Amino acid sequence: MKFYEDISLNERFVTPGRTITEADVVLFAGLTGDYNSIHTDEVYSKKSSIYGRRVVHGLFTFSIAEGLFQRLGWFEGVPAVSIGYEDVRFIKPVFIGDTIYFIGEVVDKRISTKKETWGIVRIRMEGKKADDESTVISFIHAYLVPLKNGKVSTNEKA
Amino acid sequence: MKFYEDISLNERFVTPGRTITEADVVLFAGLTGDYNSIHTDEVYSKKSSIYGRRVVHGLFTFSIAEGLFQRLGWFEGVPAVSIGYEDVRFIKPVFIGDTIYFIGEVVDKRISTKKETWGIVRIRMEGKKADDESTVISFIHAYLVPLKNGKVSTNEKA
């Protein structure tokens, strides 16, 4: 549970990993409606894709970054707000069976000029394949994080 | 089905809409593992969130943009590749029951300097609430799109 003051510039962390399964690709295609053949048709992908097989949706790899980060508990019970992303780059394709984890680093923190009981924190995330440590995705995630002594209420139970 | 040459600079389009349901939020929390209370605990959200209720994951609103765009059929059978996003901004929260659609505009197109049978296309997307036309999210999506007469094979069946 981290408030703005608990987060240090240049602080680094590593998330747990997650093996991406065929079921994940099926579920993500279904949930988003992105059924492009490159994700859902093995015969087409073998023949026409530059990868020779189905690839995982880039947005799925991107989306699980947040789920894996949440498991570190920073914002469990802290009402931080995601305000945006910068420079989202898909560097290498991810395939079914790859295990992905993220390395994060706090690259910027400053008090919000609009609401002084909140700070803005920028975290650079790099998604890596657990087998060869190659980077598959990188981006910067900007959060609005409440100050500890601000007027923002928190979930006292959690 | 659009190859690089079929896409015009400043071309605009509107995607179909989609009503975001409680089931979508449950499924997205489950699939990504992002169970933050702001998305999954109504009692907490009423008490502690600045919105007074559960909000839809920003990444879910972001992720369905691609699914809605695919329904226009541009890249059905064209092996375009998503290479990244710029300036993803969550402008207004989205709540369960909101209907969201996207307005797109081709803001840049150029031949890739690395592979001359491909072009880079940048599309600016704005997600809007169907009831009041307010903007909830905006971003630029960069794709690598094959040229029609390049050596890139396509799915002749589809």
Add this chain to the structure above:
Amino acid sequence: MKFYEDISLNERFVTPGRTITEADVVLFAGLTGDYNSIHTDEVYSKKSSIYGRRVVHGLFTFSIAEGLFQRLGWFEGVPAVSIGYEDVRFIKPVFIGDTIYFIGEVVDKRISTKKETWGIVRIRMEGKKADDESTVISFIHAYLVPLKNGKVSTNEKA
């Protein structure tokens, strides 16, 4: 557990019912990829559909017939094979919140001319709304059902 001989011509049955939820519609759209706005966009449906709201996919109502029928246990442990449907008619639209059950009647049974250890059984099914008993769908389902004393092995455990 019913083999061919255990099924009588004109035998009738009633399946349990099931309340169709918004989650079912979301999941069926996702699983089949049929995201037509009439099922997924409440604003569009209000304005443009003849029903004034989202309708449940006809194929979903059709698909659950089999699941509800299975709960009667006829073919639990009997390797019956579905060979086809005739006259599938969508009679009334089904909406989120409707509870549907099916009335079945065995309308035909005969020994297969191709494989004499199997019989063909035709069951007429009518899907009904539990609140007003109106019929929403009707069809005939043809099964190939093993004879009790044929050579077809069965799951002795179950």
Add this chain to the structure above:
Amino acid sequence: MKFYEDISLNERFVTPGRTITEADVVLFAGLTGDYNSIHTDEVYSKKSSIYGRRVVHGLFTFSIAEGLFQRLGWFEGVPAVSIGYEDVRFIKPVFIGDTIYFIGEVVDKRISTKKETWGIVRIRMEGKKADDESTVISFIHAYLVPLKNGKVSTNEKA
């Protein structure tokens, strides 16, 4: 986007394909409640089924036809209504890992005698395995499709 007038008798089309996964079978069993051992128990299926392994639900193969057809965009923004199916035949079993696509042909079109701003269109669909082009399912799907100049409103946005 096709209205009644945009559809020609004997017009033919090919849908994209889709690889059917174990996850699809698990999800379809769950969503419909059809947990028959022939779909969900590999040990039973090896021993007792005539196929020697789990088979995909016939209704799932049937259901994805509509999803694959929707990707062609005919009825995106056109409030066509499915009115029924004729002669649904399961010709060959489908197994986990098969890639299926559909060939369609408009076999009948006529103005509705009941509502003259609508036409009835019958499409014959054949589901094929992408590896050997064998036919696994065939059926005729009847739609009610609005005329372009009828009074039926359409989604002007999409």
Add this chain to the structure above:
Amino acid sequence: MKFYEDISLNERFVTPGRTITEADVVLFAGLTGDYNSIHTDEVYSKKSSIYGRRVVHGLFTFSIAEGLFQRLGWFEGVPAVSIGYEDVRFIKPVFIGDTIYFIGEVVDKRISTKKETWGIVRIRMEGKKADDESTVISFIHAYLVPLKNGKVSTNEKA
């Protein structure tokens, strides 16, 4: 369909089996939020778990016991109530691909001292792997079951 009187002490039964898939593990992690690396990260599990690979959530194996038991139809249309479990023991790990079925035995039945139109029935369940018949889980499940001639209404349709 069994009321209290239809159930005999020491009565035994065998449920159908079910092959546990990777999709089941993905879905159960998602639905419960239990994303522990031992269930979702193959690389971690290979290195750090005593099993050398991902294991199925014990609670998933436990949860499907009820689904498999329901397929026997005892409480279809009988409003029995689950009141608790005793001595739930995870005896052997279950892995993706295992087929599990349950052997049940009625180990206790008595009229409820609190509500005399209901009886308490205790069923001992043992989950077994279909390949080697080894036991993976055992527990006792206590139900409150209505008497046939009590005042408890039943679903007359089903």
Add this chain to the structure above:
Amino acid sequence: MKFYEDISLNERFVTPGRTITEADVVLFAGLTGDYNSIHTDEVYSKKSSIYGRRVVHGLFTFSIAEGLFQRLGWFEGVPAVSIGYEDVRFIKPVFIGDTIYFIGEVVDKRISTKKETWGIVRIRMEGKKADDESTVISFIHAYLVPLKNGKVSTNEKA
């Protein structure tokens, strides 16, 4: 991240909460195959159930306890093993829309007599409704937890 030595007898904790949705009930019925009408048929439940409406599967409420507990991070990267449950009691029915959280207490800890690099920890859990703090479920969960200085390897990355 807690090893055996980091856990104190009588230590208490509170998990985050979770609002149980209709989608959760649909998904749990589907995933486990427990489609009993008391969970899936609103018309039947209104008429025949003692609760007058659908109830949440007891096993679902039970299952999410583990997911909510994991969010506290005790066993993130610690290969603890669930060995069983005692005295699982369903005290009050849970309905769609209820928000549930758990209060835990370590009620027993001792070195395993079989493997001395592991300890057994028993945690008593009580599930509570967030609106009125009434208890809906209680049970004792027994874990095998590695000692910090034992030979058990841990996920050094996480």
